[in-house]
Amino acid sequence: MATAISILPAQQLAVLNxxxxxxxxxxxxxxxxxxxxxxxxxxxxxxxxxxxxxTLFTYFGNFISYFDRILTLDSGARVWTDPAEWxxxxxxxxxxxxxxxxxxxxxxxxGAVFAFALNFFAAQNTSPSRWLRFAVxxxxxxxxxxxxxxxxxxxxxAFGLGPMAGVLAIAIHSTGALGKLFAEIVENADMKPVxxxxxxGASWLSCMRFAVLPQVVTGYASYALLRFEVxxxxxxxxxxxxxxxxxxxxxxAIRKFYYSxxxxxxxxxIVTVFIIDISTGWxxxxxxxxxxxx
Numbered sequence: 001m002a003t004a005i006s007i008l009p010a011q012q013l014a015v016l017n018x019x020x021x022x023x024x025x026x027x028x029x030x031x032x033x034x035x036x037x038x039x040x041x042x043x044x045x046x047x048x049x050x051x052x053x054x055t056l057f058t059y060f061g062n063f064i065s066y067f068d069r070i071l072t073l074d075s076g077a078r079v080w081t082d083p084a085e086w087x088x089x090x091x092x093x094x095x096x097x098x099x100x101x102x103x104x105x106x107x108x109x110x111g112a113v114f115a116f117a118l119n120f121f122a123a124q125n126t127s128p129s130r131w132l133r134f135a136v137x138x139x140x141x142x143x144x145x146x147x148x149x150x151x152x153x154x155x156x157x158a159f160g161l162g163p164m165a166g167v168l169a170i171a172i173h174s175t176g177a178l179g180k181l182f183a184e185i186v187e188n189a190d191m192k193p194v195x196x197x198x199x200x201g202a203s204w205l206s207c208m209r210f211a212v213l214p215q216v217v218t219g220y221a222s223y224a225l226l227r228f229e230v231x232x233x234x235x236x237x238x239x240x241x242x243x244x245x246x247x248x249x250x251x252x253a254i255r256k257f258y259y260s261x262x263x264x265x266x267x268x269x270i271v272t273v274f275i276i277d278i279s280t281g282w283x284x285x286x287x288x289x290x291x292x293x294x
Contacts, residue, residue: 070263079260087264093249097272100245103166103238104231110167111174112224115140118175119182120208126186126194128204140183144176148234152243163244170231170238178227185219186212225280232276236269 071079079086087093118136120126127133148169155165193211202210239247246269253261 070259070266073260079263086260087268089261089264090268093246093265093268096246096249097268099163100235100239100247101232101272103163103243103245104170104228104235107167107170107235108174108224108228108231110171111227112178112220114171114175115178115182116220118179119186120212122179122183123186125189125191126208126212136179137183140176140179142176143172144180146173148173149238149241152238153241156242161242161244166235166238166243166245169243170235173234174227174231178223181223182216182220185216185223189215222284225284229273229277229280232273 073079073082073085075082075085118140121128121132121136122140124133127136151169151172152165155168159165159168189212193215194207197207197211235243235245236247236250239245239249240251242248246265250262250265250269252258253265
């Protein structure tokens, strides 16, 4: 079956082609200007941050040579040729790694509990008072704005060296981060069930318990698991300031130039984080899968 194709008159087609070319030219001009502004901003930022490419390329060999040293045993052989010598302190390192995981777990759990208690007051659609919402949001902003390692350093000075400082630092930072995420989940919840329950004379707490919480509990669990992954990495770094965990042994190895120990501890941390990422990712997918089937 033949299909009829309408052909515009040459004059009208020329007008359309001219308009198309002008539109393309305007778009290219905008892209060029945007790229120029981006490059200028990048250059200004690099100058302000004292980024020196000459220094980078001059000392880049030191970066490569350091990795060469941490992959070499004291005997001069490569670390993978003698795993027993490479991981000579694996019992102590696993014990300290277990301490790191416990710091992360307890800190995340405490932070999630406080975030759960505060997020309803921080959400715009559930907070009973505008001033209360403002105060809670500023509190959560403070908790997540200050880096966790700064909290850890403060608590080390206050309570001394050990895991307690790491737990408190992670708990405060997790409260701020999870509180913000939990509140955003609540703000996206459907408020019709709340209106229905409220029409029966139910209290604010009952509305949150029976109308909002069933909608958001899966998201809470997902973000809490994700935060646990982040906190494992943070807890490893907090050991640098004496807040317990594998980080303390890691920084000692760096400062005393125990090169092969540095790589062994680093591999241990990386493998652990990989396992946790895979495990929590599987759990999150299961949670979202169950929610989707409902």
